[in-house]
Amino acid sequence: MTDLRTAEGVLRLLREHGGRLTTSRRLLVEALFAGGDHKTAEELAAAVQVRAPDVHLSTIYRNLDELERLGVLVHSHLGHGPASYHLAAEAHGHLVCERCGGTIEVGEEIFGTLVRAARTRHGFVVDTRHFAISGMCAACAAAGGGIPAP
Amino acid sequence: MTDLRTAEGVLRLLREHGGRLTTSRRLLVEALFAGGDHKTAEELAAAVQVRAPDVHLSTIYRNLDELERLGVLVHSHLGHGPASYHLAAEAHGHLVCERCGGTIEVGEEIFGTLVRAARTRHGFVVDTRHFAISGMCAACAAAGGGIPAP
DNA sequence: AATGCTGCTGCAGTCTGGTCGCATTAGCGT
């Protein structure tokens, strides 16, 4: 099996599925592996455009879709704004503060009984990664309850 | 305290806060109390427009915002589409199938350990109503795993 | 190295869901 934990592995997978190694794809995959996570499509586009200025945003979206179909990455909705993209190998759940927008990454374990109860009571298989869990972080909760942002 | 479980009570509350009783508001509140839940802004607009055809969608949004500020209703994001509005008195969590879009209403209890673990480990107060829990319903899971819709 | 098939791209346009500014209308206290 192809190693999806390196940029080279991902590009190889792309080729194995009949895809072509274009500049935009190479740079996009590099940007995905370059430090940090929770990157939005716009941020990835900006990173790619540093080296290839006229790669269009729609190309980024098309390549992100393709990489998602291949199982290389997943996208998450962390709140009202744009979606964020993550390498599938390091995907995780999120707690997002409705007030300050801060996100906390959490492992599967925290969902414990929710996942089990959903399955046993409703036959529902929870996807802990696609949508974030919304709420209020410690700092904002301490600063006072209201939802509105600072 | 004003009774938010009847249309009259809500309209009274509106007045108590310096608001005016306009036709669009009256009809909107009636539409909210009329059977069913999970109504989108467009659906509510359509319901209002049956009796007052030139109430504008932006008026619906403004009134929904106002009612939300007053604590009469809450909105939830059930997936990729438009938000849905619920009377605060009967709000609940949701499990939404990524494949067929079906929703299952669930009570607070199902979130059990998630709520507690988020609080003790991260000081994070989970809001179980604002964003739905995403996943796959029994029928779709049985029909085969892929995410794509029918 | 040149050729040609076809997958990929840039572009501009479109779509959805929602918000805003502004002139006008209409609630309602007096």
Place this chain on the structure above:
DNA sequence: ACGCTAATGCGACCAGACTGCAGCAGCATT
């Protein structure tokens, strides 16, 4: 019945995302 001003209708606008199309460029082949 009057007048203050909240609320409305309208159109423009916004962000995030997607699509059709003509042309460009990977890469297998010659």
